[in-house]
Amino acid sequence: MLDVPNTTEKSFADGKILQSVADGVGVITFNNPEKRNAMSLDMWEGLGHALIELRDDGDVRVVILTGAGDKAFVSGADISQFEKTRHNAQASEEYSKRSAAQRALLADFPKPIVACIRGFCLGGGMQVAMAADIRIASENSQFGIPAAKLGIAYGYDGLKHLVSLVGPSWARLLLYTGMRIDSAEAARIGLVDRVVPDAELWNATLDIARTISGNAPLAIKAAKITIAQVLKDEGHRDMDAIKAIGAACMDSEDFREGRQAFMEKRKPKFTGR
Template sequence: MEDQAEVGTQPISLTVRAGVATITIDRPAKKNAITAAMWSALIDAVAQVDAMADARLLVLRGAGADFSAGADIAEFETVRRDAETARSYEALNARAFAAFRNAQVPTLAVIRGACLGGGFGLAISCDLRLAAPDARFSIPAAKLGLAYPADGIRHIVWAAGPQLARYLVHSGQQISAAQALDTGLLLEIIEDEALDTRVEALAASIAATAPLTNRATKQAINALLSDNPAMMREAERLGDMTFDSEDYAEGRRAFREKRKPVFTGR
């Protein structure tokens, strides 16, 4: 059964099925360009998923032919018109990216068509990325005359590596799904007609694993990338908790009984 969650009045939808939450950017007529209000709705949607005890994976996707063409430039005359308004707008962007990056469960971006600018930022904030062959990626800041904040650049370097990050931000040029795969930006490219089936299979596989383990290891990876001692200590604490959990006892029991474990997150 699929449950539909309420996410305000913005074109952002949240559904949950068998422990897999899916957030959809649902503005296909505008290539899923994201307004300021939609950035806030994305943050709220992730918070709802974080509060779900039975959530095991969060999938992010765009409706229709595109993942997202990024921030809605039509708003920039008001919400990003100068340094002062840009700081507020970029703080909102950063909160949205951080929401996905720090979500309590693993996150998976499913990418078709345009994945540009802020859409690119959302995709690289997810732990895993699958794409159709027509996916294309770019960071057009240099073509607009604006600069991304240093924190945003850091995450581009994490995901793309320094050489590709430099190319993307300096040239503003697009790269193909094949190029993104070659650089490690993508996990896989799947033919469009098979992409949803692959997503469902991967989601089911992740949803069947131990959620406490996934939470601890996700925290550890983020701590390593951030070079953040406090985050590493938290990762160690979460890791220690797994050894006292019911899920660890279930994992050992299932191994002895030669069956698949059934994890509850406790």
């Protein structure tokens, strides 16, 4: 496990998905280092179980996603399963259906998610990372989507995050060529938010997560909801949801606590109410 004082630890998918919680921060670890944390169907299902528990845990305010070992965040889908699970269009459709709920849960997660990326972040690993709110990468990270080298088509959900982050031109370059880029290039095009030395990656990620955890949960929820609506086409935006969470913030105990703490020159203690 990572060097963080855990209060609870659990495992899913026969130990290939690990979960821990400490000080308002939930951590999910992709734990398949022998295959550079390649994602199998059972790992997708385990990820879903871990996410649901952290979503429903009132003490958890932010979630970190990370990979076990020093070689990869997630190196992609487990290609060794493809002959059985994705060998043609029908099988691939069934595969997608079985992982659809987990992918939707990740994309629509109500709490902030921070991806802590070391080493390879390829294919399905890119899908996981791009669904996070914030991506912190080490200097030795590599990114790419080798779908064209495998004959795989990515659907709408698989590409909307990529296009929103890097734009259509870079999305085309990455997809048409299957090329890999380093973390410096990934930061330059907007694929990741911050690059740090490898030895500092975990502490840098944890610092950000703890900062988020110490802020007002309703205010963060308001930001997450509003940003999600901004990214939608105008006709599909839920302006009522934005108005409702804004009103909840302004009527909250946390808003009063924030004002009092400022006046008293002390650190606020937010409860999410």
